[in-house]
Each structure stands twice: as structure tokens, then as C-alpha cells.
Amino acid sequence: MAEIASALGEFDFAGDDHVVPFQVEGLDVRGRAVQLGPMLDAILARHHYPAPVARLLAEVIVLTVLLGTSLKFEGKFTVQTKGDGPVDLLVADFSTPQNVRAYARFDQALLDKAVAAGETEPEQLLGKGVLAFTIDQGKFSQPYQGIVALDGTSLEDIAGTYFRQSEQIPTRVRLAAAELFDRDQAGQPRHRWRAGGLIAQFLPEAPERMRQPDLHGGDGDNAALAHKEDDTWTEARALVDTIDADELTDPQVGIERLLFRLFHERGVRVFGTREVIDRCSCSRDKIKNVLKGFSEEEIDASQENGEIAVTCEFCSTTYRFEVVEVASAAE
Secondary structure, three states: OOOOOEEOOOOOOOOOOEEEEEEEHHHOEEEEEEEEOHHHHHHHHOOOOOHHHHHHHHHHHHHHHHHHOOOOOOOEEEEEEEEOOOOOEEEEEEEOOOEEEEEEEOOHHHHHHHHHOOOOOHHHHHOOEEEEEEEEOOOOOOOEEEEEEEOOOOHHHHHHHHHHHHHOOOEEEEEEEEEEEEEOOOOOEEEEEEEEEEEEEEOOOOHHHHOOOOOOOOHHHOOOOOOOOOHHHHHHHHHHOOOOHHHHHOOOOOHHHHHHHHHHHHOEEEOOOEEOEEOOOOOHHHHHHHHOOOOHHHHHHHOEOOEEEEEOOOOOOEEEEEHHHHHHHHO
């Protein structure tokens, strides 16, 4: 049975950590939007990353949530960046139906140098490299991976380029992350991370309307062959571009209010929300199964004082194994 959409104003606000699918019939646009609060804060709090790294990872988490919840699949969807900048690795994955985890890797010396020089924009921290999207539906299915270059632009622009090049779908992505300093109910100072994002895609019934202007330097650079962007999509993209970063992270705004402000004149409707939670898929049994593949020499090199400790990079949980236990598993 198809899910019934609601006009804005006919439902309660979804709140933090709930993805809101939407449709703008007058603009042939479908999309998703989300504000992340407690879930995001829990992930970042356990890692204690420097603020520029935390903010960058927050944007990747938002992108992962927006894209992962849009897929009809069972398995894991991963967004990963690899670059030559101070933050050389960012990984976030969404496991169905709702679990999210993430971590970052960075060079402290290079990061300190970048901060001192005021070079903390995402494109400056990531450098040149690749952004990869991977869908893994388990051992009985071949993983699918899409890759786009980190080309010195923002993550939201790079994601839009991916959809344009690989999916041929006109897409606009907006991402934002912010630190909040306020007080809790007891009046005590507190620090929180929030993030938000929106993805809008132009999906008209007539596929020829999805044509876009050719990319600079491509085969279609000839002005006589260049495609004109559909006026309806031009309008939709312009509306999305009016979003301020603060609106995506402000808990007082809310996603539904933001969607209404953007699209109410064009008939925006929303569908059932989908909650996402902070939950890692690691376990003692999974780690032990990995150690079963270690050779005797590798086990000996990994142990200290008769014990092997393995820390999950995603959730920072440490699992400890007696050497005798692991060695017997490896026999």
C-alpha cells in the first residue's frame, strides 16, 4: 500500500534524528531533510575530535543518513572520503533499518597548521582525493560502489556532481553542522553538536526535462549542443539555495517549518518519517572471528602482558582477549 502524504500543518513535528521525505508537486521535486541532535552528539562526544574534524564528520553523517534512508535495500550504505589533506579519512555508514556510526582520521600536525592559517573549510581539510558511496547487501550480493573526485569544492557540491554524472538526476544537496553552547535544565553549561541537511532531486515524468547544462570542459562544451536547464528545476534549485546554514541546525526552526518556508507556494507534502539512531555493529564475537584468521606470529605481535586489546574505530569500545583464548581460536 502506498504511503499517504500529508500537507504541512496536518501533523506533529518530527523532531531531531527523524528523516522527513517530501514532495513538491508543483516543481516535480522529491527529497529528504533531517536535523540531527542527540544521535550525532553521541557519536562525536565519544571521539573528542577537534572542532574542525567533528564538523566535517557531522556533514558526512548527514549525507549518509539522507542517502541511506532513501534506498530500498537491506544491508549497509557507506560514505567514505580519502584525501591528501589534514583530514585524510572520513567514514560513516547506515545499516538498515536505522543504525548509524562514523569515525575520522586526521594528522594533528597538519591540522594545527591548517587551523593556524585559517584554512578550515571542508575542501581545505580534505584536499584532493575521492568520495565513495558503497552499498553492501551481504555475502550473497556484489557490493556496488560509486566514486566521485574530491575536487576542491564543498561536500554538498561534490555530492550533487555525483548524482549529475552517475545517476543523471539533477540534484541539490545542502549540509550544515554547528556547535551549540547553552545550559541544561539544571542551569549547567553544556556543549552539543547539531547538524542538518536537505537533498532535492528533479524527477519530472518526461525524462528529457532532466537534461542539464553540460559540465565545463566536457564533450558538450560546444554552445550549439549545450542543453538548457529546465526552468522548473532552476526555480527549485534557487529556492534550496536560499537556505541559511543556521536554519538547518536551529532546533527552533524544525524541518517541517523550513520546508513550508521554502515550498508552500508550490504544494509541498511530507511522508512518514524515519528515525535514525547511534548504534555500532561491532561485537565481541565479530572481533573474535577476525582474530581467528591471525597467524601465531600475528597473535604474538599483538599481545601485551598476555592480553590482546582491540578497539573499534567507530564506537571506541575496547574488547580484551586472553592470549590463550585467542590462540586456541586460531588453531
